[in-house]
Amino acid sequence: MxxxxxxxxxxxxxxxxxxGFLSRRxxxxxxxxxxxxxxxxxxxxxxxxxxxxxxxxxxxxxxxxxxxxxxxxxxxxxxxxxxxxxxxxxxxxxxxxxxxxxxxxxxxxxxxxxxxxxxxxxxxxxxxxxxxxxxxxxxxxxxxxxxxxxxxxxxxxxxxxxxxxxxxxxxxxxxxxxxxxxxxxxxxxxxxxxxxxxxxxxxxxxxxxxxxxxxxxxxxxxxxxxxxxAGRMVETGPAAAIFADPRHPYTRMLLAASPSPVPGARRQRAEIRGEPPSPFSAVPGCRFASRCPFVLDACRAAEPPLDAFRDDGHQAACIRAGELAPVRPLSDDESLMSPAYRLRMDLLRQARGTAAPR
Ligand SMILES: Nc1ncnc2c1ncn2[C@@H]1O[C@H](COP(=O)(O)OP(=O)(O)O)[C@@H](O)[C@H]1O
Ligand code: SF4
Ligand SMILES: [Mg+2]
Known part of the structure; x- marks a missing residue:
């Protein structure tokens, strides 16, 4: 650029x-x-x-x-x-x-x-x-x-x-x-x-x-x-890339929780569950681990760097960014659903392990 x-x-x-005199800094x-x-x-x-x-x-x-x-x-x-x-x-x-x-x-x-x-x-x-x-x-x-x-x-x-x-x-x-x-x-x-x-x-x-x-x-x-x-950039890149193929589990969660941008489509909002870590305490490893459906032991070892996922500037700070299943192509029924609802379904399937990571 x-x-x-x-x-x-x-x-x-x-x-x-x-x-101060009585309170710890x-x-x-x-x-x-x-x-x-x-x-x-x-x-x-x-x-x-x-x-x-x-x-x-x-x-x-x-x-x-x-x-x-x-x-x-x-x-x-x-x-x-x-x-x-x-x-x-x-x-x-x-x-x-x-x-x-x-x-x-x-x-x-x-x-x-x-x-x-x-x-x-x-x-x-x-x-x-x-x-x-x-x-x-x-x-x-x-x-x-x-x-x-x-x-x-x-x-x-x-x-x-x-x-x-x-x-x-x-x-x-x-x-x-x-x-x-x-x-x-x-x-x-x-x-x-x-x-x-x-x-x-x-x-x-x-x-x-x-x-x-x-x-x-x-x-x-x-x-x-x-x-x-929690104060850290966990995914960034061209908007088109992020909306078409979100790579960080948190981005997927946010997308699933967002109301449908399609007028007239079903307004199905997923809940954002759990709480982010307190800014007062240092979290070892990935700060999303406490809420992540894909967490592994390795996630808690070190903070994942914001790595390039592709050469278009799309980056994600997740050690599993490359293996998460892509957002699937639509069936006829699903093409009538809102994008947010489809993402939510994907997220649920992946969390249950019914859609194996790529
Ligand atoms: N002046 C301040 N003093 C202490 N903590 C603050 C102050 N401003 C913001 N915070 C804390 O910093 C964090 C980020 O706040 P903020 O930047 O307002 O977030 P957002 O705009 O994403 O809601 C929050 O935990 C908030 O409580
Ligand atoms: S690094 Fe692990 S815990 Fe963090 S977002 Fe990726 S899979 Fe989830
Ligand atoms: Mg604000």
Whole structure:
């Protein structure tokens, strides 16, 4: 990949608590040596359960949280080496939107003004053109320009997320970190906001790091995917490869638990069972072993490295990645089932040993 927009290597973070007079100091290791590369105009989907470290990673990219270790390069610039004023300039080029759009909108400020403020702050338009630019941005995100005088609470959740997107776009960013931007929305509204983000990517060439706990949501947008488990990347690669042939048992579990992306298909969700290991305790070997249907004694000996499974960049951190049965071709009956349901059936068969590993 030539000239990546964003290159992340070895990113790690621990949080510390206690250590006072009465309490023992405890460290939670929440992100372990995470790396990925994002080309300009592409979307990197970062997926994992709640608590897997997604938000921490997203915030470290803008240095809203300082990493303990690792390298972040944005357009060739070493983000961790930037002084305060350079960091401010960088935060125009990288924007972040949150699950709760209220987090970036002041409830007392009319949305037209909320969108205009960053344009003025960064001097992006002459004063006389700011109003027109706000109208243009509202139109771009599918809101009536006449709504500029309203307050955030006068909008629905989906509309409010559109306002947050317009505000992020106001500074003409090259990258937007989207942290679960649709997780709080109804399914039908989720699809609209995802379509909007997809459309903006095509029209404006903006790139995203798109964070979600839901594989189905990521599937619609991501060109590349990283699957995070307990702070570690356990599978990564081109989205097409991961959805067609997931290699890590955890990725398969996430896929099976995701609601069907096929409209009208059976909504059959598998349970995600078990708990990830505590970030306070070091797990010897594979950190997924306690929940993995394919676990062997050898899995607990050493942490499996994130190894290339194929030469298309598809990597999985599982010693059995190469032997798991592929997702099977469909019978006539099964072609009517949702992909999530089929995967779940596969997973059950494999766990029972009725489908022998390849
Ligand atoms: N400021 C903090 N202090 C201590 N622990 C934190 C802090 N922020 C996050 N954590 C812990 O780090 C882990 C990862 O959190 P987070 O990045 O928010 O995960 P996700 O976004 O995937 O749900 C969780 O166990 C969480 O409790
Ligand atoms: S290394 Fe072993 S325990 Fe870990 S995911 Fe692979 S099969 Fe499961
Ligand atoms: Mg989060």
């Amino acid at each position: 030539s000239d990546p927009l964003l290159q992340v290597r070895g990113l790690s973070k621990s949080f510390h608590s206690g250590g 405890r460290s939670a290791h929440v992100v372990h040596e995470v790396g990925f590369t994002l080309a300009r105009g592409e979307v990197f989907g970062l997926v994992g359960e709640s608590g897997s470290g997604k938000t921490t990673i997203g915030r470290m990219l803008l240095r809203l949280i300082e990493p303990d270790a690792g390298d972040i390069r944005f357009d060739g610039v070493d983000v961790r080496a930037l002084a305060a004023d350079e960091l401010r300039r960088l935060r125009r080029r990288i924007q972040i939107i949150f699950q709760d759009p209220f987090a970036s909108l002041d409830p007392r400020v009319r949305i037209g003004e909320a969108i205009a403020a960053p344009i003025r702050l960064h001097g992006l338009r002459p004063a006389a053109q700011v109003r027109d630019r706000v109208m243009e941005l509202l139109d771009l995100v599918g809101l009536p320009p006449g709504h500029a005088g309203r307050f955030p609470h006068e909008f629905s959740g989906g509309q409010r997320q559109r306002v947050a997107i317009a505000r992020a776009l106001a500074v003409e960013p090259e990258l937007i970190v989207c942290d679960e931007p649709v997780s709080a929305l109804d399914l039908s509204v989720q699809a609209q906001v995802i379509n909007l983000l997809s459309d903006l990517r095509t029209r404006l060439g903006v790139s995203y790091v798109f964070i979600s706990h839901d594989m189905a949501v990521v599937r619609h947008l991501a060109s590349h995917v990283g699957v995070l488990y």
